[in-house]
Amino acid sequence: MTNALPTFITGFAMSAALIMAIGAQNLFVLRQGLKREHVGPIVLFCGGVDAILIAAGVGGVGALLGAMPQLTLLLSIGGALFLGWYGLRAFQRMMAPEAITVTAQGGITLGRAIGATAAFTLLNPHVYLDTVLLMGAAGSAQPAALRPIFVLGAASASIGWFAALGYGARLLTPLFERPAAWRVLDAVVGIVMLTLAALLIARAFP
Template identity: 60%
Template sequence: MTASLISAFLKGFALSAGLIIAIGAQNMFVLRQGLKREHVVPIVLFCAAADATLIVAGVNGLGGVLALLPGLSLALSLGGAAFLAWYGISALRRAARPSALIVEHQASMTLGAALAGTAAFTFLNPHVYIDTVMLMGAVGAALSPVERPPFMAGAALASLAWFSSLGLGARFLAPLFSRPAAWRVLDLGIGVMMLALAASLVHGALFP
């Protein structure tokens, strides 16, 4: 029994890690806040808690409910696209203003604004529901009832470990980002990626 529980835990950890360790809008936001050293711990905890909640909901059957609501997917896609486009344009505008590139000169976010942004990047992305609710939910639901808790625990731990590494580990890149050119490159990359993701969401929603 112990071996099966360990196996379920490792399965959840590996699957979660494989899905979240990718360059995406949420990860780039966490990285940027980590480089600014601004509200990093609350953001990391929010991301990890959101993933854990969605995983638990998926394993307990929410994925099947969402599959029956195609209109919700369309609304999330269009809303997410609008948000990503706005954030992408903001990043490009920062990159175009040399005075905005030094982190000390950048406007600080309040904790509420930072968490609101984190929530938008998390819940306005339809892929998060595909990954955590539907895919991980389907895998977890196929396990025996006794194996599901360790599976969900492993998946949640992988999420917490990743976001902690991304947000708190960003400080080790601080010497590189003491130069305006590094921030320019980062914001250019963020801007282009956000706009590309927004276009991808719109295309996927309108031409499935």
């Protein structure tokens, strides 16, 4: 098992590079971290789904998905609709007259939080391109005995990142005690969500 550590590092580094980009899922985790709502379950869900998808890709599911362009089209349409709706909600929150603070937030239930997390995660076609196809191809290139080590490294990066994002957000609490900071965040969220929705539609119907 002398190659276990390099294999672990390869999986960790590839996963970290793919998940650290600013996107819908990361912004949602950040916002929930700032609100301190259901952070643990959200982190576990994001990391767990990534681990399952990466393991599935390494196991050969990626080749099956690559042969189903209709699925990608349906995911793109569904993802665009959800992102568009969430982006408009963010702008609605931004325009709300009432003060917004870390401690005075309209909370959501655990079920709704996990439901939103699932939508951000599973309705994004890129999660399948990145975790199932790309990570799957890289993991499949490893010797069979080392593939679980690759998956472990990739999953560790995912869980570590979402934990840092969700729990580290509280370090920004002094900034987000001001309602203006929440409005700026919601403006960024709205712009990113609507932009991603437009990109998904553009790629679905070139």
